[in-house]
Amino acid sequence: DSLLQEMSFNATDHQHVRWNPLKGEWILVSPHRMKRPWSGQVEKVSEESRPEFDPTNPLCPGVKRPNGEVNPQYTSTFIFNNDFPALLEDVPEPPESDNPLFRSAPARGTCRVMCFSPKSNVTIPIMSQEEVRQVIDAWVEELAILGKKYRWVQIFENKGAVMGCSNPHPHCQIWASSFLPNEAAVKDRNMKEYMVSRGSNLLLDYARQEEEKEERIVVKNSDWLALVPYWAVWPYETMVIPRQRQIKRMTDLTEGERNSLADIMKQLTTKYDNLFECSFPYSMGFHGAPTGSDHENQDCEHWQFHALYYPPLLRSATVKKFMVGYEMLANCQRDLTAEQAAEKLRNLSDIHYKMK
Numbered sequence: 001d002s003l004l005q006e007m008s009f010n011a012t013d014h015q016h017v018r019w020n021p022l023k024g025e026w027i028l029v030s031p032h033r034m035k036r037p038w039s040g041q042v043e044k045v046s047e048e049s050r051p052e053f054d055p056t057n058p059l060c061p062g063v064k065r066p067n068g069e070v071n072p073q074y075t076s077t078f079i080f081n082n083d084f085p086a087l088l089e090d091v092p093e094p095p096e097s098d099n100p101l102f103r104s105a106p107a108r109g110t111c112r113v114m115c116f117s118p119k120s121n122v123t124i125p126i127m128s129q130e131e132v133r134q135v136i137d138a139w140v141e142e143l144a145i146l147g148k149k150y151r152w153v154q155i156f157e158n159k160g161a162v163m164g165c166s167n168p169h170p171h172c173q174i175w176a177s178s179f180l181p182n183e184a185a186v187k188d189r190n191m192k193e194y195m196v197s198r199g200s201n202l203l204l205d206y207a208r209q210e211e212e213k214e215e216r217i218v219v220k221n222s223d224w225l226a227l228v229p230y231w232a233v234w235p236y237e238t239m240v241i242p243r244q245r246q247i248k249r250m251t252d253l254t255e256g257e258r259n260s261l262a263d264i265m266k267q268l269t270t271k272y273d274n275l276f277e278c279s280f281p282y283s284m285g286f287h288g289a290p291t292g293s294d295h296e297n298q299d300c301e302h303w304q305f306h307a308l309y310y311p312p313l314l315r316s317a318t319v320k321k322f323m324v325g326y327e328m329l330a331n332c333q334r335d336l337t338a339e340q341a342a343e344k345l346r347n348l349s350d351i352h353y354k355m356k
Contacts, residue, residue, distance in 0.1 A: 012337055020231035021202060023183075024190050027231050028333040031340075047279060050121040050168055059169035061118045076131075077138040078115040079174075085111035087177055109150060109177040114138060116170040123159070123170055123279055125269035125352055132262035136250075139286075140258070142174050144251050147291030150176035152184055155250075160281025162312060162320060180290055187287060188303070195302040203304035207241050216342040219267040223260040226268045228342040233332045235314045235321055236275065236341050240264055240307035247305040249288040265307075267350065272311060274348040282311035 009016070017026040058065040061073045067083045087109030094104040116135050117127060124132060139155055146153045157172035158165040180188065194202040207225055210216055216227045218238060226240045240261075247253060253261065272280035289295070289303035312320040314336075327333055349356075 012340065017331075018231045018338075020229075021194060021206075022187050022190055022231075024186065026331060027233055028331050029337060030333060030335050031337050033335040034340075052119045052121050054120050054169075057120055057167065057169055059113075059115050059167055059171055060120060074115070074118055076117070076134050078118075079112055079138065079142065082111035082113050082173065087111050087175060105179070107177065107179055109175060110146070111176075112142065112174040114142070114172050114174060116172070120169045123269070123273075125266055125273050126354065127170075127266070129259070129262045129266055132266055133259055136253075136258050136262055139174075140250050140253065143249065143288075143291070146174070146176040147249075147251070147295070148293060150178060151290050151292040151295075152177050152180050153291055154181065154184075154285060156283065156285030158283050160279065162281045163283050165281075184287060184290065188290070191302040191304070192299075201246055201302060201304055203241055203306060204246060207243055211243065215339050218271060218342055218345045219264060221260050221264050221267075223257050224264040226264050228338040228345070230338055232338045232341070233334060234310050234312065235334065235336050236272070236311050236345060238268060238309045238345075240268065240309075242304065242306075246301075247288075248300050248303045249291070249305055250286060252305070268309070270350065270352045271345045271348045272309075274353050275345065276313060276317040277353045278317035280311055280313065282309050284309040 011029075012031050015028070015030045015032060017028050019026055054060055055063060057063060059071070061071055061075075061078070064070045065080075065083055069080075071078065071080075087107065089108055089110055091108065093106040097103060114135075116122075116124070117131060124135075127135075143153050143155070153174065153176045155172060155174050161168075191202045194200075198205070210225060210227055210230075211220075216230060217225055218228065219226045220243065223243055224240055225243050226238055228237060229239050232238075242257075247257070269280070272282070284307060286305065286307050288305040289300035290298060292298075314321045321334075323332075
């Protein structure tokens with residue numbers, strides 16, 4: 001007991017829990033576990049070289065997809081309705097039920113696929129800033145169209161086979177739904193509660209304080225901060241948030257902010273690839289204020305547009321973190337602290353390892 005009293009808390013040595021104000025949950029941080037011996041594999045992976053064009057890949061220009069449709073000879077982005085959608089627009093609705101244990105509700109929507117480029121052998125960090133800007137412009141356009149009808153439009157990219165991506169061609173998905181998904185509903189509630197109690201915007205306050213502290217920032221430019229959140233769960237999880245002003249939705253971005261978003265995305269994903277010198281896998285996506293036909297009448301002052309990157313890799317290109325056991329049954333847990341992860345990423349080269 002006397003020894004404990006003499007010791008002072010050190011976040012890089014001592015276990016503790018951290019609060020995620022966006023989701024209203026705790027994360028267990030166990031940095032002392034980083035000192036345990038590691039005997040697993042840490043070798044680099046030999047990446048398969050992919051051709052620029054693959055006549056057997058259904059996402060390439062001019063190739064026939066499984067439903068029989070032939071892709072156009074597109075030269076930039078290409079968007080089409082998912083051939084195997086999880087959400088359909090016209091389906092029968094379940095009957096209403098008064099039973100609190102067996103509830104169901106209508107779910108309508110649409111699912112789209114968007115190719116970033118006609119080339120199969122590129123990714124966001126390797127594409128030019130102008131090409132990434134074209135991707136952002138297409139996202140804004142899709143959000144504007146789908147947002148008129150649907151309450152939530154989720155843009156997301158699963159990159160890499162380890163993230164369940166079944167096709168290596170650079171692409172993302174856009175799912176629009178008549179309902180507010182769980183992640184969005186939780187954030188909506190917590191950001192609103194913060195604004196009611198504090199009188200300010202949660203993520204604007206957070207950006208301001210993170211910029212003062214600097215210890216979790218990976219890269220930044222005139223409009224954006226890319227940082228490892230204080231409450232991060234995945235080893236190298238990051239969030240991209242506006243630095244200067246409130247931006248409720250992607251459709252609110254100025255021309256300059258679209259360009260700087262392309263820049264920060266390229267910077268961040270280049271750092272990711274350089275960490276283990278591999279095409280770094282992740283699931284990423286954007287959250288912004290809900291949409292829908294009546295969104296103009298909704299109170300969305302508590303919202304702030306942001307991007308989320310959830311990469312699974314932990315120690316090397318072949319060693320990933322698994323969310324199992326304690327994480328599934330009790331509490332999310334991490335070993336590497338957010339500050340240590342940010343420092344590792346921040347100190348990596350700004351030049352992609354393939355370009356050296």
